[in-house]
Amino acid sequence: MVRPISEEIAGAILNNQNDAASHYDAGQQGFSTEDIIWAIGIWSVILTLSPVIVFYMLMIA
Numbered sequence: 001m002v003r004p005i006s007e008e009i010a011g012a013i014l015n016n017q018n019d020a021a022s023h024y025d026a027g028q029q030g031f032s033t034e035d036i037i038w039a040i041g042i043w044s045v046i047l048t049l050s051p052v053i054v055f056y057m058l059m060i061a
Contacts, residue, residue: 031039
């Protein structure tokens with residue numbers, strides 16, 4: 001029997017959620033090194049651009 005595409009998409013989404021849940025249930029707790037490096041990178045970009053954005057807003061106000 002051929003399922004409609006919407007059911008196939010819903011099934012794929014549920015399978016992905018189950019895979020993610022089983023991945024985190026495997027005992028992974030806390031932050032990995034990759035998470036910490038990613039967060040530092042994001043915050044460094046935000047903090048670096050903040051003065052530029054504030055200066056720009058003051059100039060156009």
